[in-house]
Amino acid sequence: MLSNQPVLQFVPSKRGGTILIYNRNSFVQTSSKVRWYCSKKFRGCRMRIVVTADGQFVTEIGEHNHPPALIQ
Ligand SMILES: [Zn+2]
Numbered sequence: 001m002l003s004n005q006p007v008l009q010f011v012p013s014k015r016g017g018t019i020l021i022y023n024r025n026s027f028v029q030t031s032s033k034v035r036w037y038c039s040k041k042f043r044g045c046r047m048r049i050v051v052t053a054d055g056q057f058v059t060e061i062g063e064h065n066h067p068p069a070l071i072q
Pocket residue numbers: 025038039040041045046047063064065066
């Protein structure tokens with residue numbers, strides 16, 4: 001159902017790419033346009049999310065190994 005569709009926010013990054021904001025964490029796009037990894041992946045966080053090609057939330061995989069990185 002779409003009624004509880006999570007809010008995904010796509011914002012431009014400083015380096016010209018796109019960052020995805022979801023549930024008070026930021027995600028970076030991988031080579032696959034539908035998979036986004038937590039921006040703290042380099043710290044060992046394995047949480048990732050899958051979206052459709054047009055930016056609709058599909059699912060999240062795993063859990064963060066840290067508190068939410070964003071205030072809002
Ligand atoms: Zn994370």
